[in-house]
Amino acid sequence: MSAPDPRDIYSTLDLALRIGDLMLSSGAGAADVAATMLAVTHACGLQRIDADVTFTELSLQHQPNLEEPASILIRRVRRRPADYAELIEVNRLVQDLIDGMATRDGARERIAAIDSADHPRARWLITVGWGAVGGSLAVTLGGGLVVSGLAFVAACGIDLVGRATRSRVPLFYQQTAGGLLATLVAVGAAATQIDADPSLIVTASIIILLAGIGLMGAMADALTGYPLTANARLLDALLATVGVIAGVAAGLTVAELAGADMGHVEPGATGLAQGSVMTIGAGLAAAAYGLACYAPLRASTAAACVAVCGQAIFLAVDGFSLGQTWAAATAAIVIGTISHGIAGRVRVPPLVLIVPAIVPLLPGVSIYRGLALLAEGEDGVLDLAAAGATAIALAAGVILGQYLAQPIRREGSRLESRLAGPRLAGPLLKRVGRRGRPPIGPNDA
Template sequence: MDLCLRIGELLLSSGAGAADVVATMTAVAHHLGLRQADVDVTFTALSMSYQSGPDEVPMLLMRHVRQRDIDYQDLTAVDHLVRDILTDRADLYLGRSRMATIVSLGHNLPRWGVTLAWAVMAAAVGLFLGGGAIVAVVASVSAVAIHRVQLFLGRRRLPFFYLQVAGGAIATLIAAGVAATAVEVDTSVVVTANIIMLLAGIGTMGAVQDALTGFYITAGARFIEAMMATAGIIAGVALGISLAEFAGAPLGLIEPGEAGELGDLPLIMVGAAVSAAAFSVACYAPWRGVVPIAALTAVAAAIQQGFAVNGFDRVTAAGAAAFFIGLVAYAVAGRVRVPPLVVAVPAIVPFLPGLSIYRGLSLLADGGAATSQGLLALVTAVSVAIALASGVILGEYVAQPLKREARKLEDRLAGPRLVGPFRALSRAERRALRREA
């Protein structure tokens, strides 16, 4: 039970859906001998109970989720551990030892590498929005400052809301400083690029997935967390504008979410691919998955643009791109030996409705005639988020039986092999390989 709770804690803190956490914990517990263990997951706590007999007192263990850092390196290691347990390549003792090693070791990527990845992501988003080279440079410098300041504040245990306030203020003040010089820069696009960086790690997809799978308490808590993080950005941008005006360098009107003239399709695809790849690197994704994630995101961006050009609305275009991501992510994850979550979440980052949420809350804060526009923006944002999450989940549901049928066809058509096993696998071996895949 302790091993299952530790596995579930790491999965939940890395953004996995509550249904996936429950299924993983239940599978491990059942395989190790606890046939009827009850697992309950909320946003901040996991509990597991087991009653060995009708006359025995049930045993209950709980574990609180205190840290919520997206860490795809540890997530991948835990996924491999679960697979080894379910295929009897690791027993309970080895599983607990490996779990303790996973949570105690550091990362292969140094902290300055993570900062550089966030800078690359902000620069790619700036180019994607049509801001040009100057906007990309200013956005990357702002991203470096934001990440380092947030690390400093995070070590002092400040709530995430205040980290977002600091990020929004820094982005606005740096844009104001550049605008006060002779350099011509679109401050709205600069601030927007950094807003996307601040919103990239918010678990909107996990919240929608929990709502679709019936975990409404966890879904509601994740939605509130996303709203509070976005409200922190609003407060930070407002603070930055006030400080800039006090210092004599007014920015004028900043339109959150405003983009410049979008370039041609290759620029859109490259911007989306680089931003998704940089986000995956910043979250410590294994290097073998970075290039496939970039390629998948580029194709998904082309699909979204294709739907948009042909007159489809934003929700339909986002849903089509997400369905493709979910359909392909299952196969890509199997090839590069990572969980599908590591592929799907970075791939949908360029399509997240964070800017619509920001615009909606900003208009609601203004009040008056802007209230109706703010509500419309929030409804659109929720619709896009549901389309993204449901599209990815539907794509994975479709991909699983397709992969099974493709494997059967490959077994029937396979002739003499030039590499690999030369003998026919037994039925038990084939089942083990299928479970591993």
């Protein structure tokens, strides 16, 4: 058997690295990225591959035997906003490669087209989508029509500022500018004595800024044996969060100098009627977030359904006075479990459903309360610590939900394959015996 052409080897490695780059920049965990790259190389006929994933770099090494030198390719990971349309197309491409429905050269053409394709949605629609996220989050927090409108304006401004500065300044300063802008919008509302709670506007904007932080990917890396990548992601998330805190703190200082009363955020009552409105707001926020990240309509709709379930669980557990950390963890476990089962039916990776569904549960309330207390000279450290605990609980809960969903789904498939009774929908799956024959029933002789 002749050795493979070096050009074929490098072509295969390059394809796998391009796929890994798109996945990692979309928030996928290092373990998932490494496993996908290995699956791509194996599908293209290469064995004995070692994959290494860090926060800023991907590398693949191929050495067929000890007598030959290793072929190593390294690719720098580009920082860019999450693009679920690209992630879904990459996921489909990898599946086609594994199923033998795509060749390596055809896959290289497809990945190049995915990376360079223009989005069908106009950029102003994406800005409106982010505005809808802000307005919906204000509803989730218990805000009225005026508060939702102002949160919409603040979220649109955050997106425009982020787009203008993305390629020029580090993420820390982008987050600081976004937090300051949102707080200034709230200060303006308080100064003009509009019938609106400024604290809800700031809190909704904080949640939007937190949504782009890859804390869940960092937790996934820490739990799956990638400590270096996890530390890098955690440091990046910490700096981004500190940027939000710095921006909001600066805005609160402006409010104090202007004599504007920012108030204290009240997330809304948890009665049946108010809870229903907050749950609907969570679903709308998740759908809008998915659309703002270029997810297809079917995925955004599914994410909204998952978010509604998660918010309902959160409100139910929080009603037992167990604390928001336990409520967030329980809701995250449900979100992770449900998303794993629904993702296959809507033909998207679970990540496309999980992240939008988690957004309404992010601890913007605790961060604002902590900053407001610090601005008044009181102790707000406990609230900020509670925000960190809630964020960690959300990330860990989602990952635990994914682990729980895998055996449940596997055992459910086995049970379905063994059922011989009637089904309410879908074709009847006949179980095949060990020797390839249908099982003998009680009426067979």
